[in-house]
Amino acid sequence: MSERVGVLLLAYGTPASPHEIPAYYTHIRRGRPPTPELLAELTERYEAIGGASPLLGIARTLAERLELELGERLPGEDFQVVLGMKHATPFIEDGAAVLAAAEVERTVAIVLAPHYSRLSVEEYMERVHAAEASAELGELAFVREWHLExxxxxxxxxxxxxxxxxxxxxxxxxxxxxxxxxxxxxxxxxxxxxxxxxxxxxxxxxxxxxxxxxxxxxxxxxxxxxxxxxxxxxxxxxxxxxxxxxxxxxxxxxxxxxxxxxxxxxxxxxxxxxxxxxxxxxxxxTALPNADPEFVSVLADIVQAQLAAVAG
Known part of the structure; x- marks a missing residue:
């Protein structure tokens, strides 16, 4: 019988549309609304790149492709790859809830940023562990860093x-x-x-x-x-x-x-x-990795190695 394995892809987040920018900026500022001047400046920057960032769409595509890649590599496992954002929907807690509903037996969490800092990756880790209080993620393994992958x-x-x-x-x-x-x-x-x-x-x-x-x-x-x-x-x-x-x-x-x-x-x-x-x-x-198949393969290598390390 196949084991249900969850992969929680963690990203910073982005407003999906211009009207979400105030809430997004407020969340980044830990609940303190930005001044009108700061909000206007950020809004102008988004307007300069077309009104919204492509990050959400790219991350969703990456999650879909990684799920397929892992399924092909390890056909004996039942993978579910979901996205969790730090400052926008779907939030980290949303992603954890999806995996809990799927009754995963193991979860690998990985931040879409290769370098560790307690101001970045550590905060994602803390949010995931807090989410475990209401979302059963099975045996949880966290990829702390992958800057030399x-x-x-x-x-x-x-x-x-x-x-x-x-x-x-x-x-x-x-x-x-x-x-x-x-x-x-x-x-x-x-x-x-x-x-x-x-x-x-x-x-x-x-x-x-x-x-x-x-x-x-x-x-x-x-x-x-x-x-x-x-x-x-x-x-x-x-x-x-x-x-x-x-x-x-x-x-x-x-x-x-x-x-x-x-x-x-x-x-x-x-x-x-x-x-x-x-x-x-x-x-x-240089072009960013985005959801390039080559990058999908890199992430699959990392997840596969993490699963093997835990199993060992």
């Missing part, structure tokens, strides 16, 4: 090489590759959080696989708080790069992100691209 590194290395070839075909000479992730408050560094070190490890591994020597780590999408955030900011790095005469182009590989959303489509494709143009540099970025 071989398939993920190889996939991004190939995408770096592809974009470098394209830039060189356009006449660019020296190109600096910037590996980015979402910035977090810098006090986490003082507390020994592994997040910055893990991004450095990911960047080093991808650069080696891609044969890239001219690269650096940068940070993006810092929040608006009184606390300083981890830097250097990607736009500042691009400005400084343009101030010199050694580079013709910049290539951004957002290695801390797996899906197109506001931080990619606005912060990089609009904002960072504009800064590069002002600095006299060509700009390119």
């Amino acid at each position: 071989p398939g993920y590194l190889a996939m991004l290395a190939r995408r770096v090489q592809l974009e470098l070839e394209h830039l060189h075909s356009l006449g660019a000479g020296a190109v600096r590759v910037l590996f980015t992730a979402h910035s977090l408050p810098s006090w986490i560094v003082e507390q020994g959080d592994p997040y910055p070190e893990q991004l450095q490890e990911t960047a080093t591994a991808i650069a080696q696989l891609a044969g890239v020597d001219d690269w650096a780590v940068a940070w993006q999408s810092a929040g608006r708080t009184a606390d300083p955030w981890i830097g250097p900011d990607v736009c500042e790095v691009i400005r400084d790069l343009g101030a010199g005469a050694d580079h013709d182009a910049v290539l951004v590989c957002p290695a801390g992100f797996v899906s197109d959303h506001l931080e990619i489509l606005y912060d990089l494709d609009i904002q960072a691209r504009e800064v590069a143009a002002q600095a006299g540099l060509r700009f390119a970025r």
Whole structure:
């Protein structure tokens, strides 16, 4: 008899339409409504990328494809892959309830972000464990980090090489590759959080696989708080790069992100691209994994390994 196995895919979340932006922003701010000025700024950013982020649709497609992939790999198991968002519907608790209703016997939870921080992945873990109080998830295993997953590194290395070839075909000479992730408050560094070190490890591994020597780590999408955030900011790095005469182009590989959303489509494709143009540099970025079959295979590898580790 097949075992019912649940996979809980965890993502940050996004408003599905413009009218959901106020509630979404309020949830991010832990129940404190944003000022009219902050709300207007965020709304304008969504308008600049077409009104809404594609993240929800991409994540749903990813869940569907991962369920099929796992079913093909392990036909003796009955998989159900569901989505749980941190700040928007379907919430993490909604996803847990779906798995509980399906009476899963085992659950693997994985955040769609490769690097661990107690301000990111740890908060997802806490929400999942809290949901267990009312949703029986069977034997629960949590993927804490996967920033050195071989398939993920190889996939991004190939995408770096592809974009470098394209830039060189356009006449660019020296190109600096910037590996980015979402910035977090810098006090986490003082507390020994592994997040910055893990991004450095990911960047080093991808650069080696891609044969890239001219690269650096940068940070993006810092929040608006009184606390300083981890830097250097990607736009500042691009400005400084343009101030010199050694580079013709910049290539951004957002290695801390797996899906197109506001931080990619606005912060990089609009904002960072504009800064590069002002600095006299060509700009390119690697394509995000999204629901690409290759990324589906990477996630299936991770889930399969987690199940094997627990069984062992």
